[in-house]
Amino acid sequence: MDFELSEEQKLIQDTAYKFAVKEFEPIAKECDREEKRPEGLLQKGAEIGLVGITIPEEYGGGGLGFLELALVTEQLSRVDMGLGSVVITSAFGSENIQFFGTEEQKKKYLPPLVTGKAATSGAYTEPNAGTDVAATRTKAVKDGDEYVITGNKMFITNGSFADWFITLCVTNPDNKRFQRHSLILIESDRKGITVNKIHGKMGMRASDTTEIAFEEVRVPCANLIGKEGNAFPQLMHFFDATRTMVAAQGIGLAQGALDKTLTYIKEREVFGKPIFANQGVQFIVAEMATRIELARTLDYRAAWYVDQGKTNPSLNAMAKYFAGETAVWVCDKALQLHGGYGYIDEYDVQRYYRDAKVLEIYEGAKEAEKLTIARMMMK
Numbered sequence: 279m280d281f282e283l284s285e286e287q288k289l290i291q292d293t294a295y296k297f298a299v300k301e302f303e304p305i306a307k308e309c310d311r312e313e314k315r316p317e318g319l320l321q322k323g324a325e326i327g328l329v330g331i332t333i334p335e336e337y338g339g340g341g342l343g344f345l346e347l348a349l350v351t352e353q354l355s356r357v358d359m360g361l362g363s364v365v366i367t368s369a370f371g372s373e374n375i376q377f378f379g380t381e382e383q384k385k386k387y388l389p390p391l392v393t394g395k396a397a398t399s400g401a402y403t404e405p406n407a408g409t410d411v412a413a414t415r416t417k418a419v420k421d422g423d424e425y426v427i428t429g430n431k432m433f434i435t436n437g438s439f440a441d442w443f444i445t446l447c448v449t450n451p452d453n454k455r456f457q458r459h460s461l462i463l464i465e466s467d468r469k470g471i472t473v474n475k476i477h478g479k480m481g482m483r484a485s486d487t488t489e490i491a492f493e494e495v496r497v498p499c500a501n502l503i504g505k506e507g508n509a510f511p512q513l514m515h516f517f518d519a520t521r522t523m524v525a526a527q528g529i530g531l532a533q534g535a536l537d538k539t540l541t542y543i544k545e546r547e548v549f550g551k552p553i554f555a556n557q558g559v560q561f562i563v564a565e566m567a568t569r570i571e572l573a574r575t576l577d578y579r580a581a582w583y584v585d586q587g588k589t590n591p592s593l594n595a596m597a598k599y600f601a602g603e604t605a606v607w608v609c610d611k612a613l614q615l616h617g618g619y620g621y622i623d624e625y626d627v628q629r630y631y632r633d634a635k636v637l638e639i640y641e642g643a644k645e646a647e648k649l650t651i652a653r654m655m656m657k
């Protein structure tokens with residue numbers, strides 16, 4: 279057993295952190311206030327190899343594992359989770375192509391993601407079905423060698439600029455509940471698609487979130503990813519891997535909140551001494567650091583298993599829900615220790631606090647993660 283990261287992994291970590299400090303720090307407040315996704319940021323990330331990390335080298339990607347993806351995600355989110363998401367999620371969903379696509383699909387869709395020339399979205403959630411994803415109703419009806427797709431998707435990341443949506447559709451309505459759906463790639467320039475950006479999010483405001491309407495959109499049957507009626511096993515495999523990335527967002531964000539808190543409480547004095555000098559405060563920051571370290575160890579282990587081809591769904595669900603809860607808890611303490619200054623947007627902790635909450639909701643609400651863990655124990 280070796281808990282030490284390799285020199286290459288440390289270099290990846292360092293590169294990602296320096297990139298985030300240089301590129302995110304000067305614009306993070308503005309992007310948050312104005313709900314702005316900065317032009318060119320994705321391409322800058324792509325230039326130094328931060329995009330498409332897990333895509334195999336033969337398709338232009340980094341050819342690295344989910345542990346390396348977690349390391350990069352953590353360091354980007356440490357500075358700003360919304361801007362980190364702009365860089366990391368542009369290829370998010372491409373794993374479906376990577377794992378289940380045909381050779382032709384891989385050659386066509388993966389390389390442009392790595393260079394930042396294209397972006398993808400994973401369109402699963404609908405206005406009336408999120409956690410209960412099997413209740414989604416967007417339908418894809420075969421007409422000759424095309425699917426005709428009609429339905430609505432909700433909360434879709436990157437929808438405004440994605441070049442294609444990997445969309446969960448009902449193709450086999452008469453099958454059993456978990457055998458009705460398929461994943462179909464829909465290019466965003468096809469006729470019948472309307473995308474609306476969702477404004478007024480609590481956090482992650484630099485990241486694009488959208489609702490998408492498909493009105494009799496025609497795509498070739500060759501756009502099916504994997505097998506018909508097989509979306510659920512495919513998505514479970516996808517989420518099992520990518521949860522380690524979402525957990526890393528929480529770990530990075532929590533670490534960033536702790537970093538900022540330590541700087542603040544060492545400088546600001548109350549009752550004639552730095553806030554940090556109070557033993558009660560030392561107990562809090564010790565607990566913040568311990569929880570972050572626990573979340574990190576859990577997530578690195580989960581990602582390591584994914585990379586060994588021994589994915590452990592229970593461990594990944596633990597990593598994701600615990601990292602989300604840790605981020606929310608740590609940010610609450612961070613804001614508290616900043617006092618009134620923590621409550622105004624001049625200080626970054628309020629942004630971290632707002633960004634953190636989504637980690638308990640998206641990519642599976644934390645309750646859904648706990649159900650996965652419990653289900654594995656029932657076996």
Ligand SMILES: Cc1cc2nc3c(=O)[nH]c(=O)nc-3n(C[C@H](O)[C@H](O)[C@H](O)COP(=O)(O)OP(=O)(O)OC[C@H]3O[C@@H](n4cnc5c(N)ncnc54)[C@H](O)[C@@H]3O)c2cc1C
Pocket residue numbers: 399400401402403406407408409410432433434435436482487636639640641642643644645646649
């Ligand atoms: C910023 C953002 C980005 C997102 N990006 C994407 C994206 O790119 N693609 C995509 O497809 N989706 C995306 N989502 C959607 C996200 O995955 C869903 O919001 C999430 O799965 C929860 O679904 P829901 O909102 O419909 O909540 P619901 O399913 O209505 O659940 C509401 C709440 O009920 C509770 N709950 C639900 N079921 C149970 C249960 N069985 N036991 C106990 N409690 C339960 C949970 O607390 C849950 O939060 C995004 C969401 C946000 C906010």
